[in-house]
Each structure stands twice: as C-alpha cells, then as structure tokens.
Amino acid sequence: MNGEDAFVDAVRTLAPEGASLVLGPGDDAALIEREAGPLAATADMLVEGVDFLPDEEPERLGRRAIAVNLSDLAAMGAEPEFFLLSIGFPRRRGGEYPLAIARGAAARGGEFGARLAGGDLSEAPQTVLAVALWGRPAGPALRRSGAAPGDLVYLSGHPGQAAAGLRLARRLAAFAAQGSTPTARFPELSRDDEERLLAAFRDPVPRLALGTALSRERLASAAIDVSDGVGRDAGRLARASGVKVVLERHALPVSMALGAFAAAEDLDPITLLLAGGDDYELLFTASPSQAARLEARSGAFGALVTRVGRVEAGLGAVLADGRSEMDVARLGHDHLEPGS
Amino acid sequence: MNGEDAFVDAVRTLAPEGASLVLGPGDDAALIEREAGPLAATADMLVEGVDFLPDEEPERLGRRAIAVNLSDLAAMGAEPEFFLLSIGFPRRRGGEYPLAIARGAAARGGEFGARLAGGDLSEAPQTVLAVALWGRPAGPALRRSGAAPGDLVYLSGHPGQAAAGLRLARRLAAFAAQGSTPTARFPELSRDDEERLLAAFRDPVPRLALGTALSRERLASAAIDVSDGVGRDAGRLARASGVKVVLERHALPVSMALGAFAAAEDLDPITLLLAGGDDYELLFTASPSQAARLEARSGAFGALVTRVGRVEAGLGAVLADGRSEMDVARLGHDHLEPGS
Numbered sequence: 001m002n003g004e005d006a007f008v009d010a011v012r013t014l015a016p017e018g019a020s021l022v023l024g025p026g027d028d029a030a031l032i033e034r035e036a037g038p039l040a041a042t043a044d045m046l047v048e049g050v051d052f053l054p055d056e057e058p059e060r061l062g063r064r065a066i067a068v069n070l071s072d073l074a075a076m077g078a079e080p081e082f083f084l085l086s087i088g089f090p091r092r093r094g095g096e097y098p099l100a101i102a103r104g105a106a107a108r109g110g111e112f113g114a115r116l117a118g119g120d121l122s123e124a125p126q127t128v129l130a131v132a133l134w135g136r137p138a139g140p141a142l143r144r145s146g147a148a149p150g151d152l153v154y155l156s157g158h159p160g161q162a163a164a165g166l167r168l169a170r171r172l173a174a175f176a177a178q179g180s181t182p183t184a185r186f187p188e189l190s191r192d193d194e195e196r197l198l199a200a201f202r203d204p205v206p207r208l209a210l211g212t213a214l215s216r217e218r219l220a221s222a223a224i225d226v227s228d229g230v231g232r233d234a235g236r237l238a239r240a241s242g243v244k245v246v247l248e249r250h251a252l253p254v255s256m257a258l259g260a261f262a263a264a265e266d267l268d269p270i271t272l273l274l275a276g277g278d279d280y281e282l283l284f285t286a287s288p289s290q291a292a293r294l295e296a297r298s299g300a301f302g303a304l305v306t307r308v309g310r311v312e313a314g315l316g317a318v319l320a321d322g323r324s325e326m327d328v329a330r331l332g333h334d335h336l337e338p339g340s
Numbered sequence: 341m342n343g344e345d346a347f348v349d350a351v352r353t354l355a356p357e358g359a360s361l362v363l364g365p366g367d368d369a370a371l372i373e374r375e376a377g378p379l380a381a382t383a384d385m386l387v388e389g390v391d392f393l394p395d396e397e398p399e400r401l402g403r404r405a406i407a408v409n410l411s412d413l414a415a416m417g418a419e420p421e422f423f424l425l426s427i428g429f430p431r432r433r434g435g436e437y438p439l440a441i442a443r444g445a446a447a448r449g450g451e452f453g454a455r456l457a458g459g460d461l462s463e464a465p466q467t468v469l470a471v472a473l474w475g476r477p478a479g480p481a482l483r484r485s486g487a488a489p490g491d492l493v494y495l496s497g498h499p500g501q502a503a504a505g506l507r508l509a510r511r512l513a514a515f516a517a518q519g520s521t522p523t524a525r526f527p528e529l530s531r532d533d534e535e536r537l538l539a540a541f542r543d544p545v546p547r548l549a550l551g552t553a554l555s556r557e558r559l560a561s562a563a564i565d566v567s568d569g570v571g572r573d574a575g576r577l578a579r580a581s582g583v584k585v586v587l588e589r590h591a592l593p594v595s596m597a598l599g600a601f602a603a604a605e606d607l608d609p610i611t612l613l614l615a616g617g618d619d620y621e622l623l624f625t626a627s628p629s630q631a632a633r634l635e636a637r638s639g640a641f642g643a644l645v646t647r648v649g650r651v652e653a654g655l656g657a658v659l660a661d662g663r664s665e666m667d668v669a670r671l672g673h674d675h676l677e678p679g680s
Contacts (some may be wrong), residue, residue: 004568005579022378023481023483025417026484027483027484027485027580028382028412028413028415028416028482028484028563028564028565028579029380029381029382029412029413029415029416029418029474030380030381030382031378031379031380031381031416031477031481032378032379032380032381033377033378033379034374034376034378034379035376035377036374036375036376037373037374038371038372038373039371039372039373039374040369040370040371040372040456041369041370041371041372041422041424041457042368042369042370042424042458043424043425043426043458043459043470043472044426044460045426045427045460045461045462045464045468045470046462047462047463047464047465047468049465050428050462050463050464051462072368072369073368073369075368076367076368076369076371077367078369082381084381084382084383085383085474086375086383086384086385086470087385088385088387088390088468088636113403117381118381118383119383120383120384120385120470121385121389121392122385122386122387122391123387124387124390125389125465125466125469126465128385128387128428128464128468128470130383130385130426130460130468130470130472132381132383132424132470132472133635134369137371139361141363141371142368143363143367144366144367144368145367223368225368225501226370228344236345239345240366240367274608278502280647286551323580
C-alpha cells in the first residue's frame with residue numbers, strides 16, 4: 001500500500017460513515033444524503049508564510065483552517081454540515097504531518113457539527129490548506145447587503161487581538177532564536193494576556209452560536225465576518241448594502257490584553273482593531289426593533305456583543321470620534337492589491 | 341475598491357445568480373437551493389511544478405483544475421452542479437491572472453453543467469489551485485467497491501497519452517530554450533499526434549457522458565478514474581472490492597500517437613499506459629449481463645471503451661501476457677510515498 005492510500009485509510013477513522021454520510025474518504029467522491037433546502041457553501045485557502053507562520057504545529061493548523069471556514073458560515077447564519085480538506089505539503093515533513101492536520105480539523109469541525117467527508121493530498125514546496133465547507137442557514141441567510149439607514153452596528157468579541165497575537169508570536173519566535181526568555185521582554189503583559197492574544201490568532205473561535213441565533217431569530221439585517229480588519233470589512237458590508245457605516249471610536253471594544261500590548265508596543269489599539277485582520281468576529285447590523293430584541297438576548301450568544309455604531313445614508317465606512325470622521329474602508333492589508 | 345473586491349466583482353459576471361444559485365461570489369458563502377437527495381462531493385489541489393508545468397497559461401490551468409474534479413464525479417456517475425475555486429498565486433503575476441484562471445474553469449465547468457459559486461484568493465510563492473465540486477449521482481453511485489469475480493474490466497480512451505504529453509511538453513520547452521525548432525527533433529511524430537498528446541495532458545476531457553450513463557443505466561459494478569496510472573488505480577479498485585484485477589497486455593488500447601512517441605523515446609508504450617498518470621479516463625467493471633448491454637450501447641458514450649481484462653477471486657492488480665503475470669498495483673508515481 002502506498003503513502004496516499006495509507007493516508008486515506010487513516011483519515012477514514014476521522015470520518016466514520018453513517019447518518020447522512022453515505023460514503024466518506026476513499027472513493028472518487030464523498031456521498032452525502034441531504035434533505036431539500038438551501039446550501040451555504042464556502043472555501044478558504046491558507047498558505048504557509050502568508051496566512052500562518054512557518055512551522056506552525058499541524059494540529060493547530062488544521063483547527064485554524066476549519067475555523068476560518070466555520071466563521072464564514074457563522075456570518076451567513078448557517079449550521080455546518082460537511083467539509084472537504086485538501087493539503088499540499090513538503091514531503092520532508094513526513095506522512096504523519098497531513099494526518100495531524102486532518103485530525104485537528106476534524107476535531108475542531110466536530111465541535112461545531114462539521115464532519116470531514118473527503119479531500120486531497122499533493123506535494124508542495126510549502127504547506128497549503130484548502131477547505132470547502134457547507135451547511136444550512138438556520139433561518140433567512142445573513143447577507144452583507146441588508147443594512148439600511150437607521151440600523152445599529154454590532155461587533156462580537158475583541159477584534160485586534162489576533163493582529164496583536166500575530167505580532168507577539170513573531171516577537172517571541174525572534175526572542176527564542178536569540179535564546180532570551182519572552183516574559184522578561186514583556187513586563188507589561190501578564191501570562192494570561194499573552195495566552196489570550198496568541199490564541200486569538202492561532203485558534204480563533206468561530207461565532208456560530210451567535211450567527212445561527214441571528215439568522216434563526218431574525219435579529220440582524222446584515223452580517224459579515226471580520227477577516228481583513230473591522231475597517232475594511234465594514235466597508236464591504238457598507239458597499240454591499242449601499243449605505244454608510246459609522247463606527248464610534250469610544251464604543252469599540254478594546255480588551256485589556258490588547259490595550260496592554262498596544263501600550264508596550266507604542267501603538268494605537270484602535271488601529272490594531274480596525275486594520276488588524278484574522279479576527280473572525282462578526283460585524284452585523286440590526287434595525288431598531290431587532291436591536292431591542294437582540295440586546296435583551298445578548299447573554300445567550302456565547303460571545304460578547306458590543307454596539308459600536310450606526311448606519312447612515314451615504315456610502316463607505318468611517319471612524320467617528322465626535323469631532324471628525326476618518327475613512328476606514330481601505331485600512332488593513334489586502335493580499336491582492338495589484339502592484340502594492 | 342481594493343484588489344480582492346475588484347476580483348470578486350469580475351468573478352460575479354462568471355457566476356450569474358438565478359435558478360438554484362441564490363447568492364454567488366461576494367458574500368461570506370454562496371447560497372444554493374437544492375432538492376433532496378444524494379450529494380457527491382470531491383476536492384482536488386493542483387500545485388505549480390508538481391501537478392502542472394511552471395508558467396502554464398492561466399485559462400488552461402483553470403480548465404484543467406475543474407476537469408480533474410469533473411473526472412471524479414464522472415467516476416461516481418454524478419451530474420455536476422456547482423464548484424468553489426480557491427487560487428493562491430504570486431503577486432507579480434498581476435490581478436488579471438486569477439481572473440483568467442477563473443474564466444477557464446467557469447467555461448470548462450459550464451460545458452458539463454458545473455457552475456462557479458464562489459471561492460477564495462491568497463498570495464502564495466507559486467500558483468496553487470483548489471477546487472471543490474459537487475453534484476448528484478445520475479443513478480446508483482459508481483463505487484470502487486462493487487467489482488466481483490467473473491466481471492469484465494473496461495477502460496475509456498487512451499491512457500498513457502497524458503504521460504507522453506507531459507514528457508513531450510518538457511522536451512519542447514527545453515528545445516525552445518535552446519532555440520531549436522521542435523518538429524526537427526520529432527520526425528516520428530506527426531503534428532496531429534503531437535497536439536493529441538499535449539492536449540491529453542493539458543486539457544483532459546472528463547468522461548461525464550460515460551460515467552453518468554454507467555450509473556443511470558446500471559451498466560457497471562465498480563468504477564474509478566485513472567489519475568495515477570492504470571496499474572495503481574486498478575490496484576485501488578481491486579483493493580476496495582476485495583478482488584484481483586487481471587489486465588490483458590494485448591487488449592490495452594495503445595493509440596497510434598502513444599506508439600509513435602514511445603518508439604521515438606525507446607520506451608514501452610504499455611509502461612506509459614500503466615504507470616503514466618494524469619489521464620482522467622475511467623476504469624470500470626461490469627458483470628457479464630451488464631457487459632452485454634454495455635457493448636451494445638458503446639457508440640453512445642462519447643468515448644472509446646475497450647474491454648481490457650477480467651476480475652478474479654484474489655487480491656491485487658496484474659498485467660497478464662498469456663505466459664506470466666506482473667504486479668502493476670505499485671507502478672507509477674505516488675507523490676506521497678513516505679521516504680521515496
């Protein structure tokens with residue numbers, strides 16, 4: 001038996017057949033029995049050195065790859081069903097490496113109802129993961145295009161922590177390479193804060209409980225997941241809805257950990273929050289009547305939800321501090337800006 | 341508007357909404373309205389320099405990426421419905437590059453009923469394509485595991501031509517780099533043969549008409565698509581079914597073009613056929629009664645179908661020449677053979 005076939009045999013134990021999975025990994029395609037109705041489908045690709053740090057642990061990579069896709073379904077208000085996982089990797093990493101990735105993805109996906117159904121392996125100069133995930137909207141799907149003037153704007157969790165975590169991870173790796181101990185270099189950060197920031201980048205929590213509740217209970221008019229920074233993704237939601245999103249500086253949820261890290265690095269925490277990326281929190285809008293119901297339910301979503309602004313007539317996304325407005329829709333990193 | 345958003349806008353014109361595609365590219369996930377029933381789902385990853393030649397034309401890459409996945413559905417007897425396309429690429433290739441890939445994939449997919457529904461873009465050191473495709477079996481799904489002793493073995497098309505085409509493409513590229521003209525170096529090959537071999541590698545034809553007919557009309561007991569060489573994939577079918585597949589040397593369909601190329605290169609064409617890979621033909625088995633119906637219908641599949649062997653009790657895949665049997669299940673290239 002060769003390497004790929006051995007891999008498929010091992011992966012099969014991660015994807016037991018039964019219930020709606022009629023035929024899992026090991027044939028030309030997976031077979032899934034499915035009731036009628038809408039399918040919400042998403043795909044993401046993660047490239048080593050671009051979307052994650054070189055030499056990241058494989059199980060954590062697998063967890064992150066599926067979490068990023070789960071976040072897209074959360075932003076549609078969809079319950080996950082199945083996913084396909086394709087892995088490209090350098091042969092020198094050995095046969096256990098892709099299996100550890102698959103194990104991490106299957107475990108993390110399983111926590112949210114997403115089952116591994118199949119995928120592909122290829123050799124590659126560096127690790128590349130591609131996930132395709134689908135599920136079923138819990139109620140009317142949460143589109144980006146439903147926001148209207150007068151709506152309120154909400155944000156889950158503490159965006160900016162992932163960007164801080166990435167910077168911290170890079171710094172710690174550099175310290176380790178020099179042989180110095182990290183804690184000595186970050187007296188401003190408690191060990192708990194450090195762990196919180198690192199986890200925000202490495203092991204994001206998809207906001208499925210929140211997203212599916214928003215859809216099921218019709219509590220939101222539009223939603224997007226924050227993958228490229230709150231500013232840029234607010235701009236996308238605004239553009240899809242044909243409205244202006246106004247974020248209020250004083251209302252943005254800066255965590256203690258983000259504040260401490262930003263102070264230590266002499267950065268504005270609001271910049272990390274708006275331009276950071278990789279947060280996988282939800283940014284969403286609600287009409288005043290939805291907002292009233294939402295705020296009454298806010299303990300039930302498994303995530304902090306903060307009112308951060310309002311929707312106005314116009315176009316774009318701005319940060320308002322009571323005196324002036326700053327365009328934030330172009331903040332942050334766009335991997336694919338031509339020529340940049 | 342930034343690069344990724346501009347890409348999404350351009351891709352939208354390739355994926356018009358309507359019919360069952362409720363919401364295409366540009367939101368967090370695609371939304372597809374679907375009737376109840378089985379879903380056949382498959383994914384493949386193609387890496388530059390591993391699965392295709394460096395600097396291949398982007399439209400042709402897109403065509404090939406979707407064709408490889410369509411072939412998996414053909415081998416299940418499934419009609420394609422939708423696909424997601426993720427593209428990693430070096431920024432220096434410019435913003436038109438991924439769009440050309442998407443255009444090629446959408447055009448080729450459209451020929452077989454597969455519609456682009458969404459995907460992802462990432463920066464990467466070299467081009468990586470990941471496709472996830474799903475569809476619906478036309479009848480009972482064609483599994484790898486249904487072959488039984490007494491069945492006959494069939495093969496579509498002319499496997500081995502893709503492997504010859506890959507060698508030819510590499511040779512022509514080397515000639516071009518030296519400034520010599522290719523025709524002068526391959527007097528044994530007609531220009532038509534050359535084109536046929538190159539196309540077999542670069543632009544494979546998924547055998548959907550054949551696969552869906554086998555499923556709909558229950559003409560096959562098991563099927564697999566030939567991606568890693570007839571020998572290795574015959575071994576996989578044999579293993580899944582718990583049988584021995586015997587391929588008869590004299591019956592294997594060696595095309596004129598493959599014969600001419602093999603003669604020019606001093607190779608055995610049967611070795612290219614068994615060990616070559618990248619053919620995307622179908623290898624399938626049929627009971628004697630299925631075989632009789634199949635052979636009566638063989639003009640209707642849009643592809644040559646050749647009887648190439650038989651299924652026996654036992655295990656493995658062998659090439660028989662009337663005197664001896666050679667194990668062929670380990671022939672060919674396995675990208676992931678540990679330590680190889």
